[in-house]
Amino acid sequence: MDMPDATPNSRLAAAIGDALVEEGVIREESRDAYFKKLCAGTLGASEWKLLAEKLAEAGNA
Amino acid sequence: MPDTPPRITEIAATRFRGATSDTRIALDPSKPFVLIFGENGTGKSTLVDAIEFVSNLTPGSISDISGATEKQHVQSIGAKLSDLSVELTIGTTSWKAAYSGRQIQRTPADLCTPIHVLRRSKILSFVNAPPAKRFEQLKRFIDVAAVEKCESELAKALSDVKSAFKSSSEAYEGAHTRLATAFAEEHTPEEAGMDPEQWALARAKVDLSEMETRKTLLKKALDTHSQAEIALARKNAEQEKLNQARVSCKEIEARIGAYPDLDAKSAVVLIDLLGKTKNYVALKGDLDACPICAKPNDAQHLESAIDEKLSELSPLVELAKEFDTARASVRAAETVVGSLYRDLISRAQTLAKTLHSLPDCPGVGPEEYPNLFAYEDTLTKANIAETNRFLTAIAPVLSDIQTEHDLLEKKIAPAKGIKRDYRGLVEARSEAARLNRVREVLEIMFEIVVRERRNFVQTILDAIADRCDSLYARIHPGEKLGNVRFALDQVKRASLELTGEFEGHADVPPQAYFSESHLDTLGFCFFLALTHHLTGGKAIIVLDDVFASVDQQHIDRSLDVLIGESERYHQVILLTHQHHWLKTLPREKVDLITLKPWSLDQGVQM
Numbered sequence: 037m038d039m040p041d042a043t044p045n046s047r048l049a050a051a052i053g054d055a056l057v058e059e060g061v062i063r064e065e066s067r068d069a070y071f072k073k074l075c076a077g078t079l080g081a082s083e084w085k086l087l088a089e090k091l092a093e094a095g096n097a
Numbered sequence: 098m099p100d101t102p103p104r105i106t107e108i109a110a111t112r113f114r115g116a117t118s119d120t121r122i123a124l125d126p127s128k129p130f131v132l133i134f135g136e137n138g139t140g141k142s143t144l145v146d147a148i149e150f151v152s153n154l155t156p157g158s159i160s161d162i163s164g165a166t167e168k169q170h171v172q173s174i175g176a177k178l179s180d181l182s183v184e185l186t187i188g189t190t191s192w193k194a195a196y197s198g199r200q201i202q203r204t205p206a207d208l209c210t211p212i213h214v215l216r217r218s219k220i221l222s223f224v225n226a227p228p229a230k231r232f233e234q235l236k237r238f239i240d241v242a243a244v245e246k247c248e249s250e251l252a253k254a255l256s257d258v259k260s261a262f263k264s265s266s267e268a269y270e271g272a273h274t275r276l277a278t279a280f281a282e283e284h285t286p287e288e289a290g291m292d293p294e295q296w297a298l299a300r301a302k303v304d305l306s307e308m309e310t311r312k313t314l315l316k317k318a319l320d321t322h323s324q325a326e327i328a329l330a331r332k333n334a335e336q337e338k339l340n341q342a343r344v345s346c347k348e349i350e351a352r353i354g355a356y357p358d359l360d361a362k363s364a365v366v367l368i369d370l371l372g373k374t375k376n377y378v379a380l381k382g383d384l385d386a387c388p389i390c391a392k393p394n395d396a397q398h399l400e401s402a403i404d405e406k407l408s409e410l411s412p413l414v415e416l417a418k419e420f421d422t423a424r425a426s427v428r429a430a431e432t433v434v435g436s437l438y439r440d441l442i443s444r445a446q447t448l449a450k451t452l453h454s455l456p457d458c459p460g461v462g463p464e465e466y467p468n469l470f471a472y473e474d475t476l477t478k479a480n481i482a483e484t485n486r487f488l489t490a491i492a493p494v495l496s497d498i499q500t501e502h503d504l505l506e507k508k509i510a511p512a513k514g515i516k517r518d519y520r521g522l523v524e525a526r527s528e529a530a531r532l533n534r535v536r537e538v539l540e541i542m543f544e545i546v547v548r549e550r551r552n553f554v555q556t557i558l559d560a561i562a563d564r565c566d567s568l569y570a571r572i573h574p575g576e577k578l579g580n581v582r583f584a585l586d587q588v589k590r591a592s593l594e595l596t597g598e599f600e601g602h603a604d605v606p607p608q609a610y611f612s613e614s615h616l617d618t619l620g621f622c623f624f625l626a627l628t629h630h631l632t633g634g635k636a637i638i639v640l641d642d643v644f645a646s647v648d649q650q651h652i653d654r655s656l657d658v659l660i661g662e663s664e665r666y667h668q669v670i671l672l673t674h675q676h677h678w679l680k681t682l683p684r685e686k687v688d689l690i691t692l693k694p695w696s697l698d699q700g701v702q703m
Binding site: 043045047048049055056059061073074075076077078079080081082083084085088091092093 | 244546
């Protein structure tokens with residue numbers, strides 16, 4: 037995990053990334069990309085929705 | 098001293114607050130705990146303000162003093178703001194701060210270690226503060242604004258999907274209701290056992306294309322006929338004008354014919370000839386011979402003879418003009434009527450071809466109307482006559498066509514409505530099911546994010562509370578109070594609840610039951626726990642008279658705590674006016690600095 041600074045945001049983003057992987061919401065290889073977006077506050081509604089649509093379509097989660 | 102942590106070794110101030118002259122306070126860098134003792138009014142607050150001035154670039158306690166303003170009172174009495182300077186030496190490096198315009202500027206800019214200052218007023222502001230204000234104190238430790246922004250976006254996505262799901266469900270319900278109504282009204286006895294959706298599916302499968310094609314052709318025939326009728330009406334109106342023009346022409350011709358021995362045409366030619374002859378004679382002046390036969394002539398006699406004849410013919414001249422005008426009107430009307438005939442025939446031809454394309458409309462083919470079907474642009478009596486015959490013949494047929502068209506429309510419109518509603522029902526149901534799955538996934542995601550955020554924040558709060566409680570128990574051993582807990586309000590996000598235990602009663606607000614001295618020590622313990630959590634001990638802590646209301650027994654325990662805690666920080670500096678601290682002070686562990694009484698000339702001195 038790329039964690040240049042352990043700010044509260046980055047530590048929480050890492051915890052959320054881990055939980056999303058653990059519960060099958062995102063794939064292991066996507067964790068870093070989501071972590072970065074969570075840290076930067078740029079994970080928008082449309083992207084959450086797209087992710088949910090893919091999962092719903094695949095019948096996962 | 099390569100292993101010595103960064104510690105303040107000197108505080109120097111000039112014309113700053115109570116430092117009226119050059120003040121220099123030296124600290125022993127070998128001891129992590131420094132106690133600066135001074136009676137009231139010796140300049141302790143000036144020293145703390147000086148540390149804050151350099152470390153946090155604020156004027157310190159002056160901003161809390163009623164009636165004092167930074168720009169007027171931060172400098173010593175009688176001094177100018179530009180005279181002021183403060184210098185802090187940490188290890189062997191000095192940082193100097195002074196005003197530059199309205200800003201405090203420090204050189205060098207970056208300090209080598211954070212310095213946290215706790216004043217008694219801050220303790221009370223934390224303990225007694227409303228939950229939202231208390232949260233502000235802790236915010237930087239649990240500031241997860243970026244993640245919270247993503248969480249808000251996730252909540253928005255969830256809300257959007259719920260809203261879309263509701264719309265799809267409503268669309269499904271609407272289509273279902275309409276189909277049920279249509280079924281109740283339109284089903285045949287054979288279809289009675291079907292449910293509305295099955296019935297709609299069966300109806301939706303019916304191919305309407307043949308009916309629609311025929312309806313389109315019928316509509317085209319009706320529209321073309323309507324246009325032909327308009328063209329016929331216009332043609333008839335113009336024909337009427339043409340007829341009237343022709344009658345006028347005949348009347349004028351008859352009036353000209355009433356003149357004996359001269360028909361109108363000859364009269365007009367004669368009048369024209371006489372007029373030209375008169376002009377010729379006038380032009381020549383004295384014409385004494387005929388220009389053609391050379392026969393001698395009397396010009397004067399000739400002119401008067403011409404005038405006499407023209408006078409005789411003058412009524413005929415007016416009639417000739419009227420006749421010309423009438424002829425021109427007839428020609429213009431003939432052109433208009435011709436053009437309207439072409440338009441009419443063209444529309445009639447389109448109508449004939451449209452009707453001929455209908456499989457069950459006999460008697461309107463090229464055999465019956467060869468000239469109409471063959472018409473291109475040339476008007477003939479034959480195609481005019483055929484057009485008139487055609488329009489007369491199809492009048493009753495068009496009535497049937499209108500009836501059939503209306504009947505088809507009555508059949509097609511509801512059938513299309515059922516088809517549309519059935520398709521809408523299937524699509525809405527499918528979309529609602531899809532959105533419901535997306536909603537479920539988003540709810541799982543939201544649950545994960547909220548859970549992780551709450552756990553994360555609560556873990557920090559618990560760690561701070563545990564440390565705070567541990568320190569507090571050391572100062573208040575055996576007392577039935579403590580067990581301090583922090584909790585975020587789950588509804589009001591930026592709100593921090595503080596609870597403790599008092600005489601066996603859990604979860605009570607400490608500020609309601611604890612004594613003032615207990616609240617002082619609670620705030621002190623909280624400050625230590627908080628700063629240690631924030632910095633990991635890599636900081637200098639300054640405590641300004643924070644134990645004002647604490648008795649000897651608790652001061653002794655607080656001293657033990659501070660000496661122990663000072664090993665966990667770069668340096669701890671305590672300023673106090675209380676003699677209690679000096680009684681049991683282990684001098685070998687503590688750098689004790691005693692301030693001399695303050696004077697205007699000397700300022701703050703040790």
